[in-house]
Amino acid sequence: GENVEQHPSTLSVQEGDSAVIKCTYSDSASNYFPWYKQELGKRPQLIIDIRSNVGEKKDQRIAVTLNKTAKHFSLHITETQPEDSAVYFCAAEGQWQAGTALIFGKGTTLSVSS
Amino acid sequence: GAVVSQHPSRVICKSGTSVKIECRSLDFQATTMFWYRQFPKKSLMLMATSNEGSKATYEQGVEKDKFLINHASLTLSTLTVTSAHPEDSSFYICSARDQASGNYNEQFFGPGTRLTVL
Numbered sequence: 678g679e680n681v682e683q684h685p686s687t688l689s690v691q692e693g694d695s696a697v698i699k700c701t702y703s704d705s706a707s708n709y710f711p712w713y714k715q716e717l718g719k720r721p722q723l724i725i726d727i728r729s730n731v732g733e734k735k736d737q738r739i740a741v742t743l744n745k746t747a748k749h750f751s752l753h754i755t756e757t758q759p760e761d762s763a764v765y766f767c768a769a770e771g772q773w774q775a776g777t778a779l780i781f782g783k784g785t786t787l788s789v790s791s
Numbered sequence: 792g793a794v795v796s797q798h799p800s801r802v803i804c805k806s807g808t809s810v811k812i813e814c815r816s817l818d819f820q821a822t823t824m825f826w827y828r829q830f831p832k833k834s835l836m837l838m839a840t841s842n843e844g845s846k847a848t849y850e851q852g853v854e855k856d857k858f859l860i861n862h863a864s865l866t867l868s869t870l871t872v873t874s875a876h877p878e879d880s881s882f883y884i885c886s887a888r889d890q891a892s893g894n895y896n897e898q899f900f901g902p903g904t905r906l907t908v909l
Contacts, residue, residue, distance in 0.1 A: 711898075718903075719902065720903055723898075726894070775838075775840045779837075
């Protein structure tokens with residue numbers, strides 16, 4: 678089945694700097710890769726996603742890149758702000774015993790200090 | 792985007808009791824819903840896939856008789872934690888896909904239910 682690795686587990690940056698979070702996946706059949714932001718005690722919120730037929734996608738300060746050959750994808754946040762502080766999860770749609778569903782990375786705690 | 796609600800948001804119960812958690816898609820129909828469990832500072836782990844009108848499909852290691860899932864309508868799935876024990880204390884989150892939307896892969900998450908078993 679699918680396995681998703683995420684690095685780093687924690688990331689501290691100064692306001693205005695860029696932040697990059699990287700994920701790798703194992704199942705070459707996976708074709709959907711979302712990124713979620715989760716604040717403490719809240720639901721995960723989709724911030725950007727990418728499909729396997731696209732190499733890069735951007736939405737204002739957030740961008741995601743996908744390298745299908747290497748099976749890795751990355752989240753890029755530019756001009757970080759304190760409100761970007763949260764836990765970020767990458768995910769890949771893959772096969773669980775329970776069916777096709779999202780398999781999540783272990784999360785990255787991003788801290789943006791002003 | 793599509794909205795998913797969960798009820799209750801927080802529940803505290805005694806060991807041995809059963810707790811029912813509801814997950815509703817408010818403005819769309821969901822033939823498939825997902826139940827996840829999240830421990831503090833950990834990732835989301837899939838427990839089961841809930842399919843409307845049929846039995847849920849459980850992930851390896853998840854006890855079917857302990858975590859009863861019912862998906863009786865296109866907008867409601869329920870998770871019942873039977874004979875709860877302290878080790879069942881966790882954050883339970885459901886999600887659903889809006890298959891009528893343009894982004895058929897996107898999953899919309901409920902706000903989660905914090906279960907504490909004393």
